[in-house]
Amino acid sequence: MQTKIKEYRAALGLTQEELAARVRVRRETIVFLEKGKYNPSLRLAHGVAEVLGTTVDALFSFEDEEGGGAGGGIP
Amino acid sequence: MLELYNMQVTPWHRYLYRVIVGSILIVWGIAELVPVPSDGGIIPTVLLSAGLAFLLAGVLRWRKYGNTPEKDERTRRIGAWGLSYSWILSLFFMTVLFLLDYLKAVSLTVQAALGASVVVMTLSALAFQLYLSNAGDVA
Numbered sequence: 001m002q003t004k005i006k007e008y009r010a011a012l013g014l015t016q017e018e019l020a021a022r023v024r025v026r027r028e029t030i031v032f033l034e035k036g037k038y039n040p041s042l043r044l045a046h047g048v049a050e051v052l053g054t055t056v057d058a059l060f061s062f063e064d065e066e067g068g069g070a071g072g073g074i075p
Numbered sequence: 076m077l078e079l080y081n082m083q084v085t086p087w088h089r090y091l092y093r094v095i096v097g098s099i100l101i102v103w104g105i106a107e108l109v110p111v112p113s114d115g116g117i118i119p120t121v122l123l124s125a126g127l128a129f130l131l132a133g134v135l136r137w138r139k140y141g142n143t144p145e146k147d148e149r150t151r152r153i154g155a156w157g158l159s160y161s162w163i164l165s166l167f168f169m170t171v172l173f174l175l176d177y178l179k180a181v182s183l184t185v186q187a188a189l190g191a192s193v194v195v196m197t198l199s200a201l202a203f204q205l206y207l208s209n210a211g212d213v214a
Contacts, residue, residue, distance in 0.1 A: 017141065025147035026140065032149065037211035041148055 001036045002061045008052040009034075023047040086137075086144055093133030100126030149212065156213040157204030164203075165196045 009019055016034075020027040023044060032038035033048070040048070042056075049056045104122030112119065136145060146154075172188055175181045207213055 017143065020143045021141075024144055026143050026145070026150065029147055029149045032211035035211070038149055039212060039214060044148060 001039060002063065003034060003036055004059055005030070005048060005052070006034045008054055008059065012052060014051075019048070019051060022051045086140060086142055090133045090137040093129045093136075097126045097129030097131075097133060100129060102126075150208070152213055153204055153207040157207055158200055160203040161196055161200035164199045165192060168192065168195045 005019075009016070014022075016030045017027050020030045024047075025044065029038060029040075033040060045056045045060060049059050052059070100122050104119045104126055107119040107122060108116060169188075169192055172183065172191065176183050176188075
């Protein structure tokens with residue numbers, strides 16, 4: 001999983017701790033999210049996207065995993 | 076009253092409650108010591124210990140987590156999966172203990188078997204949770 005959370009967060013001038021406080025998770029969770037090591041729930045993904053002023057689709061991509069890219073889904 | 080009910084409890088409130096409860100218990104424990112107790116002061120000791128524990132937990136966790144929550148969906152998931160892995164390992168361990176005892180390879184007392192199981196369950200749960208916590212996720 002790849003994310004653009006870090007880029008969007010930096011563009012808004014938010015620290016990891018500030019983002020964590022706004023979506024009510026621990027800072028470590030934001031760290032793992034930015035590294036692509038944590039698959040968030042839909043609720044958290046939506047919350048992060050809302051705080052960063054973007055969409056879930058723009059933040060997360062799954063190009064290297066089975067099942068295709070972000071656009072892949074119901075045939 | 077309605078405003079108090081609707082007030083959002085932030086992490087800061089939770090830490091503050093711990094500090095307040097801890098301070099009250101400490102003051103209460105000191106007050107219990109004023110006429111020196113003849114029974115060795117069991118009640119003041121319990122009150123002071125509990126008060127210190129609450130106070131330290133409030134202050135240290137505030138310093139560690141700040142205004143972010145102590146637990147979130149990732150840590151809860153890791154906690155649950157760590158316990159699940161630990162349960163499976165403990166089941167395997169107890170099966171091995173049973174077989175060793177059945178085959179008379181070792182002679183175990185009930186106390187020793189229970190003690191070993193408790194240690195394996197506790198340590199394996201902590202180890203799995205620590206491993207998953209460092210990995211970032213359960214997947």
